[in-house]
Amino acid sequence: MIVIVTIWEIISKTNLFPTFMFPPLLIPNDPGGVTVLSTLVNGLISGQILGATGMTLGRLLLGFSIAVILGLIFGYLIARYKWVDDTLGFFVTALQSIPSIVWFPLAIVWFGLGNVAILFIVTIGATWTMTVNASTGFKNVPNLYLNAARTLGSSGTHLVRTVILPASVPHIISGLRVAWAFAWRAIMAGELLGGNGGLGYLLDMGRSLQSMDLVLSIMIVIGIIGTIMDNQVFLRMERSVARKWGVGT
Amino acid sequence: MKVKLEQVNKSFPKGKTDSLHVLHDIDLQIEAGEFVSLLGPSGCGKSTILNLIAGLDSPTSGEVYVNDKKVKGPGTDRVVVFQQGGLFPWMNVMDNVTYGLLLKKMSKKEAEKKAMEGLRMVHLGNFALAFPHELSGGMQQRVAIARALVMDPDVLLMDEPFAALDEQTRLILHQELQEIWQKTGKTILFITHNIREALTLSERVLLMSTRPGAIKKSFRVQAARPRNPSDSVIVDLETRVMKELEEEMEKVLKEEFGDDYRLKTSAVRDRDRDYMGDHI
Structure with a gap:
């Protein structure tokens, strides 16, 4: 980390590139000049970056939640009914291989350039991986648990709630993790192209103002959010399941 | 009569057209409060019988009754203890x-x-x-x-519940299961491939033959409780059951390794014909 920062600073100071293309991270090149750190701090204080982050996260969470719910429903149907697996299951594999940003032109035509279009590609970006993971989880619920529950009198939605869902939790968590990453990619691409506020829009603004310090600040923000989600949310979920189930560490 | 199976047949589809005949004309009756073991080599369909009674599977033909009612699906009057718990x-x-x-x-x-x-x-x-x-x-x-x-439950179904345990634990659990059975008076169907386990625990041991599975013989274990594996009644029964079981084992092994496989070597067939005793 320190090495990378140092190298960056040195390159920035050599005047190989103009300052706007290669802004320094910590120490300004000329007195009162810009640094990534100062832009980041100013942006956070003025609320510009903070507001954009909030906006992006709001959209992201909404799209992600819809995708997770859809994914669970589709996944269940695929696991439960053979004919759904043969039709939708096959289709999902194909859809999964299409990068979600490809949907954007279609989304703009359908919903106009705005929130809905962005939400649409976020949802569509995360739904398919969630579906695939959920259906794998549901399909791999050991028969032993199902039989045990059924002989104890469980059936229908009770069986789904108390056995099928909990038994597929490990698969569902890894699905959430991947779906979250896909949703991030989708929202960045969507906001870059679609405008209308958010971190992606700010990135585009940074590009047009030629202020790479802003662009780099946003990249740092994205990196921090990603790390926090992965370490604090998903990894914790995985660990707590592993501990409860007595698998792994 | 707690549990009654009448002319039960079960086949599983195998490939596209073929089917595997697992159970053939099973007739079985278990009385209330009886402790019955189903004994047989692996793959003889004993677990299938248990699944049929539990309602987890349905017979291809024939009827399964519990408490004089036809079994249509799983129910809490028949609870299963599985091998893996x-x-x-x-x-x-x-x-x-x-x-x-x-x-x-x-x-x-x-x-x-x-x-x-x-x-x-x-x-x-x-x-x-x-x-x-x-x-x-x-x-x-x-x-x-x-x-x-x-x-x-009216009937406790146990599908090789102690098979994955070590010997010491198993012996202790045998004792405890006997106590529980005596205390609660439950009807128990116990599935095992372990002869001694079947004989120590149950009132009646049903020996199964393989491919297709059928009930070959029934042994009544009239030994005092708590059972002692070195009880002469049990030792005698063990040799008799073993003899019957060996025939079944040979049948299975022949099917797996070919017709020339034999469990025991035969002096007549396997003698080295070139050996004339000329070293004397």
Whole structure:
């Protein structure tokens, strides 16, 4: 980390590139000049970056939640009914291989350039991986648990709630993790192209103002959010399941 | 008559057109309060019989009755203890044991009280809050037995419940299961491939033949309880059952390794013909 920062600073100071293309991270090149750190701090204080982050996260969470719910429903149907697996299951594999940003032109035509279009590609970006993971989880619920529950009198939605869902939790968590990453990619691409506020829009603004310090600040923000989600949310979920189930560490 | 199977046949589809005939004309009757073992080599269809009674599978032809009622699906009057226990790893011991009770619309308090009684019966009163993976194999199986017992089933179905345990644990659990059976008077169908286990535990041992599975012979074990494996009645029965079982084993092995396979060497057929004793 320190090495990378140092190298960056040195390159920035050599005047190989103009300052706007290669802004320094910590120490300004000329007195009162810009640094990534100062832009980041100013942006956070003025609320510009903070507001954009909030906006992006709001959209992201909404799209992600819809995708997770859809994914669970589709996944269940695929696991439960053979004919759904043969039709939708096959289709999902194909859809999964299409990068979600490809949907954007279609989304703009359908919903106009705005929130809905962005939400649409976020949802569509995360739904398919969630579906695939959920259906794998549901399909791999050991028969032993199902039989045990059924002989104890469980059936229908009770069986789904108390056995099928909990038994597929490990698969569902890894699905959430991947779906979250896909949703991030989708929202960045969507906001870059679609405008209308958010971190992606700010990135585009940074590009047009030629202020790479802003662009780099946003990249740092994205990196921090990603790390926090992965370490604090998903990894914790995985660990707590592993501990409860007595698998792994 | 608690459990009655009439002319039950079962085949499983194998490939596109073929089918595997697993059970052939099974007639079986278990009386109330009886402890019956089904004994047979692996693959003879003994677990299939248990699944049919449990309602987890349906017969291709024939009828299965429990309490003079036709079995149509799983029900809480027939609870199964599986070989791997089948405890839910995401629930602690208490939640596992109360699972079926709460489904019976019992209040949580009442269910927990009953579960505690069940757990005490299998000597696990102190482990109510533990998770299944924190328990040894024997303890997990005890929880599974408690979970089945608290349901107060008419018939307790046990599918090789002790097969995965080590010998010492198994011996202890044999003792405990006998005690539980004597105390509760449950009808138990116990599935095993272990002759001694069948003889130590049950009143009646049904020996199964293989491919297709059928009930070959029935042995009544008239030894005093608690059973002692070195009891002369049991030792005598063991040799008799072993002899019958060997025939079945040979049949299975022949099918697997070809017709020239024999379990025992024969002096007539296997003598080295070139050996004339000329070294004398």
